[in-house]
Amino acid sequence: MERTERQRRNHPPYRSAAPSDSAGSSTSTSRRSYSNRSRNTDYKHSKYNTNGNLSFEDDADWRSRRSSDSKIYLQKLEAKEDDVGHDGRSHFDLPPVLVGTCPSMCPEAERAQRERLRDLAIFERLHGNPRKTSPDLAVKKFCRTMVAKSDQALDVRPLPVLEKTLKYVLSFLDTKEQPFEVIHDFVFDRTRSIRQDLSVQNIVNEKAIYMYEEMVRFHVTSHQKLLNGDSNSNASSMHHLNMQQLSKALITLLNLYEINRTNGAIFENEAEFHSLYVLLHLDSNSQATGEPLTLWFRTLRSPAIKSKEMCFARTILRYFRMCNYKGFLCTIGAEASNLQYCILEPYVNEIRALALSYINNGGYKLHPYPLVDLSMLLMMEESEVESFCKACGLVTSGDELGNMSLPTKQTTFSCPKGAFQRCSFVKLK
Template identity: 30%
Template structure:
């Protein structure tokens, strides 16, 4: 008979274990945001115990990843996320790329502590939901950065890992509630439904036009889908994309709230490529041109120079701010348009309270 595995309960009540703090002080591995202000100009800087946060580390020989005194219990993990979102993400004294790198690493450590302790479903959901929002937001804010500054593929990998884990947790919670295994969670479900509908909508928009994802969306419980404007509009957009009705996609996308818009615009390069290819066939002509300014509005370009850049990329003729579409000219070898933020950095920074802070206020 297999004996049940004893749960590991973290006993570190600070955001960073004392052992790691001493090591990082000794090795000079403190981040600017973790340094004690009184020692910031010293050769050997000291950490502020209220600011330093446990960093992510891979398991290695001789390293005990299950030491309770190196693991933070669930309530400390939640307060760590709250600190990162209220005190770090909002800062403007560093380039946001550097802020992203710091927060990304520390959130990864939070997830690692949660996995090792096998924390309960509800707490895991509360941890993962703001992390998903962070990666979705970063995907839009940093999409124009060079790969040496921001790796969109790695960000997307972690985003989808967290989101898929969330969906599994939601399904597990639903199963337990249906079977009355955890009756007390029925009340928690009511409080978490708003966030769940947002996460389900994000999943739909990040996999826009995907048949399997659409199938999941259309088979969600009626209580969830019927009462969720977010799921309804995300499903309509994805279905319109699947049917290649891009005019409807454009119309509906403009109605999305900021966090869902960030998810939709993760597909902007593919969206522009698909529409430009279709128009190359539909408006094929050797003489007649299509107004560039109208195309700019249709495909969410910020200015006409971006339209010209993509026309050059796909081999289309751009002259006098108009586009000459010819199907024989379209370069099908190019799979995506140039990256571009739909919002400005200033606008995205103003979105932080609504996108990232409200989800940690509870």
């Protein structure tokens, strides 16, 4: 009996409460699953919340997430560039062990090879000779397989040389001796090479920010000029490639701002470049650039959100999607910067055609709409209004005094297919 008593004390009997403990564990697991579902549901609704009264500063942990993930995000972004290593990692994932030592704009070995192959751009030829160049003319080309020889410091230009090279390359944008397509092809390739050398050396300081700003400006102005140039297949292809590099360079620039931020303030030009990101998303049917706006707005800091450039971009976005043509055109005329207008110009005639259809369908048949009033509404020269109406399938008429007007209720209206003919933009006084 004593042994039995000791066994009972050392090995207590199986409690009937055990099943309820197991049930409690199951309940706890179920509770956690429900909690996760709740959080996922909340996030699902919050990330598509477009309520303008919601303050993005109310999210308590977004700052820490943005700060800790900014460099990781930039690494993932640069991995999408064409200058990734053999193992698939971006150069921002690699330690900055390589410091370029190339003293000139083009490595000597590449310069000699391109002379042998007659692979010299028209701006690099010495006295027009396609087989001769010099260190003052030759500029390093972009090369997809450049990483295979990136261990050679002599093939990589250091930051001071890259700054000098960028200034030299962008100076060709002012020349009138060659068509813009020829100039763009040269500058487009050489700026990609500059970005490649910055990436290889993991240069992400404030000087890199300035250089990226200049390169984004080049792509934005090229966006406008290529659209207004010849409508051949080559120009269309160049425009498509230009938009790709504009997107990549702009997103990298925005993340460079975040990496170099120290006191929470925004950089001098940061607000304008953030607004360009919004304007590139103007048409919801077009290919998006980076993450959706509804998510992207939540990552912005209050100074950027409240800046006049971002307020302009968000107003334009709202007017465009509401088809408010008067607000859209008047806001552009009053507030748009040169860079912002370069992106918005393709949409201006689209909105003008929309306004023309509203006036044609909503006007009185016995009261033609005067072209002088139409030119003020569309913010364009009166001499261009008649040709614009004809492009939309509408005819104009004149009275005995020579005053031109647009008869309404015409059934021949049609939005022109393809690109509009470029028209002036007249700001109201």
